[in-house]
Amino acid sequence: MSPLKVIIVGGGLSGACLANGILNRADDDGASPIDVTIYERGTEASSRGGYQIRLGAHALVGLRACLTERQYADCLRDLPRPLIQQGTIYTASSNAKMFAAAYLPDELRPSVGSTTAKGGLSNAEKPSDYDEDQASLFVAMAWVDGPSAVEASKVKDKKSLMRKMLQASGFHPDYLKLVDALDPQEIMAAPWRQSKADTPVDWRHSLLAASKTQSDPRIAHPWVWLLGDSMHAMLPYRGMGANQAIHDTADALGPLLELARKKNADGRVTDEEVRRQVAVYANAMIPRAFEWVRKSAAQGLPDLESFKGKIIIACVRVVLHVVGGFMGVLKMFGWKSTDDAPELP
Ligand SMILES: Cc1cc2nc3c(=O)[nH]c(=O)nc-3n(C[C@H](O)[C@H](O)[C@H](O)COP(=O)(O)OP(=O)(O)OC[C@H]3O[C@@H](n4cnc5c(N)ncnc54)[C@H](O)[C@@H]3O)c2cc1C
Numbered sequence: 037m038s039p040l041k042v043i044i045v046g047g048g049l050s051g052a053c054l055a056n057g058i059l060n061r062a063d064d065d066g067a068s069p070i071d072v073t074i075y076e077r078g079t080e081a082s083s084r085g086g087y088q089i090r091l092g093a094h095a096l097v098g099l100r101a102c103l104t105e106r107q108y109a110d111c112l113r114d115l116p117r118p119l120i121q122q123g124t125i126y127t128a129s130s131n132a133k134m135f136a137a138a139y140l141p142d143e144l145r146p147s148v149g150s151t152t153a154k155g156g157l158s159n160a161e162k163p164s165d166y167d168e169d170q171a172s173l174f175v176a177m178a179w180v181d182g183p184s185a186v187e188a189s190k191v192k193d194k195k196s197l198m199r200k201m202l203q204a205s206g207f208h209p210d211y212l213k214l215v216d217a218l219d220p221q222e223i224m225a226a227p228w229r230q231s232k233a234d235t236p237v238d239w240r241h242s243l244l245a246a247s248k249t250q251s252d253p254r255i256a257h258p259w260v261w262l263l264g265d266s267m268h269a270m271l272p273y274r275g276m277g278a279n280q281a282i283h284d285t286a287d288a289l290g291p292l293l294e295l296a297r298k299k300n301a302d303g304r305v306t307d308e309e310v311r312r313q314v315a316v317y318a319n320a321m322i323p324r325a326f327e328w329v330r331k332s333a334a335q336g337l338p339d340l341e342s343f344k345g346k347i348i349i350a351c352v353r354v355v356l357h358v359v360g361g362f363m364g365v366l367k368m369f370g371w372k373s374t375d376d377a378p379e380l381p
Pocket residue numbers: 045046047048049050051075076077078087088089090091263264265266272274275276277278279280281
């Protein structure tokens with residue numbers, strides 16, 4: 037009897053993790069073989085790097101569910117050590133927002149007798165084990181009035197466009213230095229996408245109810261399961277897209293194995309059974325992941341030059357001072373923060 041067939045479209049974070057889960061867990065009991073194929077559009081070892089992705093407790097749930105103990109240990113061991121994030125900037129005017137972060141190996145220390153301003157690194161000395169390849173600068177900007185992402189992607193000199201947009205949006209000339217430091221080959225333009233924050237758990241049912249034919253196979257087909265960004269694209273402010281995408285694999289794996297057992301026992305699985313299992317997955321995934329879609333959307337800053345922006349900055353300063361002082365007192369009495377992913381470097 038042929039096993040359940042699963043096709044994964046996209047070998048990114050969630051696709052690759054789920055494929056490993058299926059290879060490792062299907063047929064554990066000899067009763068649920070799965071024939072899995074993964075299709076990836078990108079070329080092998082293509083470089084899409086730049087910004088560090090920070091994995092946390094959510095990602096560990098997915099990795100634990102899908103990897104063998106050995107693979108899990110190897111994966112944690114091989115994760116890059118966190119680099120120090122230096123000089124993170126997040127600022128906004130009414131027309132544009134900018135985020136920038138420089139990641140540096142933690143061995144980088146200002147040289148003795150440095151004359152640079154406090155915290156500056158321009159006069160830092162390089163230790164012998166400093167790895168230039170690990171250091172990176174990430175700069176992102178978005179604007180309201182200006183070329184669309186599609187138009188911007190066609191602009192040859194993207195650095196000039198970025199400079200022009202910063203100047204037109206009233207940013208201080210020093211911000212242009214960040215643009216100057218960029219490698220033109222590494223700049224890309226893409227639209228910011230986020231899913232509808234109020235997507236209901238039974239979105240398939242709602243879509244079908246709203247469709248004229250109610251049987252259009254292109255709408256909410258029960259055999260098409262959505263994981264990661266394809267389901268819950270979110271703004272990057274909370275660093276949760278990858279974490280939620282990998283967590284999805286843990287929620288999808290169980291229902292897939294259940295279908296594989298059914299296929300093996302009965303020789304077939306019906307649309308109704310697939311509908312039931314995809315609902316199990318959705319019930320676990322949607323409330324968890326969409327909470328982060330909402331939180332990530334709420335993280336944006338208003339125009340910091342506006343009255344509202346200035347009030348927010350003043351309040352944040354006060355809160356940081358109060359909370360900082362309070363935490364200092366707690367630490368004096370032996371308090372330690374809890375780490376929800378102590379395995380991670
Ligand atoms: C600048 C930036 C910073 C981020 N920082 C963080 C962070 O700190 N922490 C965090 O948790 N998340 C972060 N994210 C989000 C995170 O990268 C994504 O949420 C995560 O990669 C989504 O995983 P995924 O498996 O859904 O998709 P992806 O990892 O994007 O994988 C999708 C794959 O599908 C392939 N593909 C697409 N279409 C096709 C097709 N038609 N056929 C075949 N293959 C196809 C693509 O080539 C890709 O390999 C960041 C994102 C960006 C852009």
